[in-house]
Each structure stands twice: as structure tokens, then as C-alpha cells.
């Protein structure tokens with residue numbers, strides 16, 4: 001299947017979920033994450049969910065990370081450049097929604113992309129090989145490209161893998177894991 005087609009299908013599937021489902025499924029995903037061998041690292045990047053798009057609610061993962069005293073990084077997106085800058089999330093970080101309804105830190109301590117050990121990635125779809133489909137603006141393609149090679153890339157999805165994404169290109173960086181409410185995929 002092609003990315004454009006998968007984007008439309010999976011946006012619709014997500015849209016059909018009930019608010020209660022989103023909470024329960026997001027909690028399942030957070031619980032599954034605890035089984036991964038990723039908890040010795042230091043810098044964890046996480047997305048702040050766009051609730052209007054019914055993304056996986058990352059609040060449960062944020063709770064795990066702060067319970068484990070990890071450094072948590074969240075981003076500010078530049079929609080003109082298609083790039084992201086990363087800031088430490090602390091008790092005093094002010095979060096404000098941008099015009100795309102993405103919650104973002106207002107300011108804070110900026111951290112270089114190369115410091116990041118683990119990235120949790122929002123997905124619309126993914127395949128059995130660990131390829132992913134996002135919104136198609138290239139934010140995560142560019143971001144993952146700037147990470148160090150050993151950074152662990154973990155997709156989060158309410159839905160299971162499709163067989164194959166047919167139009168992957170050389171910008172695409174594969175996931176190491178994908179977590180769904182039902183299972184952990186290791187690539």
C-alpha cells in the first residue's frame with residue numbers, strides 16, 4: 001500500500017475511536033513499553049499528543065519517565081522549515097498549544113539532537129519491516145536523520161502493522177520497535 005492511501009485510512013480509523021478507548025489503549029501501550037530493554041538510558045524524547053487528532057495519549061509514558069527520573073525532552077516545531085528544536089521538560093516548563101494544536105514548551109533549556117537516547121514517535125501507520133507513515137511533512141524524517149545512529153526509535157500506534165509500505169524512499173529511517181495495545185514489534 002502507498003503512504004497517501006495509508007494516511008487517509010488510518011486518520012479515519014483513529015477518528016472513529018471513542019475518547020474512552022483512547023485512554024485505555026494508551027495505558028496498554030505504556031504498560032507494554034515497560035517490557036522493553038530501554039530503561040538504562042538518560043535522554044528520552046516524547047511527543048505531546050494532539051488530542052484533536054486522537055493521537056496516542058503520552059501522559060502515561062510521561063508519568064513513567066518522571067517516576068524513573070529520566071531527562072524528558074519535548075519539541076517546538078518550525079512549520080516553515082519542517083524542523084524541531086528540543087527542550088528539557090521540567091516542573092516549571094510552560095506548555096502552550098501552537099496553531100496546529102500541538103502542545104509545545106514556551107521556552108527552556110535547549111538540548112542537542114545528538115544527546116537523545118530514545119525517541120517515541122507518533123505514527124499514522126507502519127509495516128512489518130519497521131517503516132512508518134507520518135503526516136508527510138518530513139518532521140520526523142529530518143529529526144531521526146539528525147539523531148546519533150544508536151538512538152532507539154520506538155513507534156506508538158493504536159493499530160497493528162500493515163504488510164508493506166510500497167513507496168518508502170532513502171529518507172525513511174526505520175523503527176527499532178513499535179508498540180501497539182496488543183503487542184511489541186521488534187525490527
Ligand SMILES: Nc1nc2c(c(=O)[nH]1)N(C=O)[C@@H](CNc1ccc(C(=O)N[C@@H](CCC(=O)O)C(=O)O)cc1)CN2
Nearest residue numbers: 011047048049050053077100102122134135137139140
Ligand atoms: N503530537 C505530535 N507532535 C508532532 C508531530 C505529530 O505527528 N504529533 N509531528 C509529526 O510529524 C510534527 C508536526 N507535524 C504535523 C504535521 C501536520 C499537522 C496537521 O495538522 N496537518 C493537517 C491536518 C491533518 C489531518 O487532517 O489530520 C493540516 O495541515 O491541517 C500536524 C502536525 C512534530 N510534532
Ligand SMILES: Nc1ncnc2c1ncn2[C@@H]1O[C@H](COP(=O)(O)OP(=O)(O)OP(=O)(O)O)[C@@H](O)[C@H]1O
Nearest residue numbers: 003132133134135136137138139140141142145171
Ligand atoms: N532528511 C531529510 N531532509 C530533507 N527533506 C526530507 C528529509 N526526509 C524527508 N524529507 C522530505 O519530507 C517529506 C516527507 O515525506 P514522507 O512521505 O517520507 O513522510 P512520512 O513518511 O509521513 O514522514 P514524516 O512523519 O517525517 O512526515 C518528503 O517530501 C521528503 O522529501
